[in-house]
Every structure is written in C-alpha cells, then in structure tokens.
Amino acid sequence: MSEHAEARDFRIHHTMLPVADLDRSIDFYTRYLGMKVMGRRVDLARMKEVGHVGYGARDTHPSLELTKATGSTAPIDIGPIDLHIGIQVTDLPGLCERLEKEHIGFVQGLKASGPDNRRLTAWIRDPDGHAIELIEIRSHP
Numbered sequence: 001m002s003e004h005a006e007a008r009d010f011r012i013h014h015t016m017l018p019v020a021d022l023d024r025s026i027d028f029y030t031r032y033l034g035m036k037v038m039g040r041r042v043d044l045a046r047m048k049e050v051g052h053v054g055y056g057a058r059d060t061h062p063s064l065e066l067t068k069a070t071g072s073t074a075p076i077d078i079g080p081i082d083l084h085i086g087i088q089v090t091d092l093p094g095l096c097e098r099l100e101k102e103h104i105g106f107v108q109g110l111k112a113s114g115p116d117n118r119r120l121t122a123w124i125r126d127p128d129g130h131a132i133e134l135i136e137i138r139s140h141p
Contacts (some may be wrong), residue, residue, distance in 0.1 A: 003019040013062060014052060014063045014064065014065040015063075015064055015065065015068055016064075016066075016130070017064055017067070017126075017130055018067055018068075018077045019128050020128055021127065022040075022049050022050075022077060023101075026045075026051050028065065028127050029053045029066075029126070030053060031100060031131050032098075032104060033052055033087060033132075034053060035064070036054065036056075037052070037053055038048075038053060038054050038057070038058035038063050039051070047070050047074075047104050048067050048070060049069075049070050050067050051072045052064065052066070053066065056079075062084070074076060078129070081130070083130070083131070084132065084133050085130065085132050086132075086133045086135055087134055087135065088135060088136070090138070091136070092110065092120045092121075092122060092134055092135070096109070096110045096122050104124055105124065105125065106124055107123035107124060108121070108122060108123040109125075110122045116140075118138045118140070119139060120135070120138065121134065122134045
C-alpha cells in the first residue's frame with residue numbers, strides 16, 4: 001500500500017448496477033433480500049434515475065446503486081454483465097425455501113462446501129439477470 005493510502009481510512013461506499021426498471025429492482029432487493037431503501041433521486045444532468053439499497057444507513061454502510069437510464073435511447077432490457085454480488089445471510093436454507101416459494105429461479109441451488117461443509121452457497125439472479133451469490137458461514141456443520 002502506498003504511503004498516501006496508509007494515512008487514510010477506506011471503505012466501499014457503493015457499487016452501481018444498471019437496471020431496466022428501478023421500481024422492480026428496488027422491490028426485488030427489499031422484498032427478497034431484506035435491504036432497505038437508502039435513498040432515491042433523479043439525476044437530470046446524466047438522464048438517470050437512481051436508487052440506493054442496502055443494510056444500514058447510507059453514510060455508514062455500503063449500498064447498491066441501482067441506476068436506470070431515462071433518456072430516449074435508454075435500453076428496455078439490461079443483459080447480465082460479468083460480475084456478481086455476494087450477500088452473507090443467516091439461515092440460508094430458510095431463505096432458499098422462501099425464494100423457491102416466490103418462484104425465484106436458482107442458477108445453483110443450495111450447496112455445502114469448505115472445511116466440514118460449513119460454507120453454504122446458492123446463486124440467484126435479480127430481475128435484470130445480475131448474479132447474486134448467497135452465502136452462509138456456519139459455526140459448525
């Protein structure tokens with residue numbers, strides 16, 4: 001790390017994801033993944049509508065910045081991009097059961113791995129196809 005970086009505190013503030021329908025995306029992240037709306041605004045200069053969702057206050061916790069283009073050339077659909085979001089959760093089996101009941105499709109169902117199978121993972125996609133890795137790290141198998 002450089003001398004300048006050592007003298008500063010860093011944290012991830014937000015990660016931006018393009019979305020085709022901001023209301024639909026906010027509903028998905030709040031309803032199924034327990035996030036709260038941390039803020040929402042229209043950026044007329046950049047022709048974007050922006051919503052921040054996450055787990056805590058925006059000034060102290062990282063957020064997902066969901067960004068919808070609003071100009072005349074805004075895409076109707078957003079294809080998935082080569083990235084994923086990792087969300088740690090408690091009771092992943094229970095969450096997977098709820099998501100199945102809500103007809104949320106799985107890219108990969110619940111799977112145990114790691115030493116003593118303590119790490120559980122499952123993969124889903126949001127309404128725009130962005131991959132989400134759901135993770136539970138159990139204290140014991």
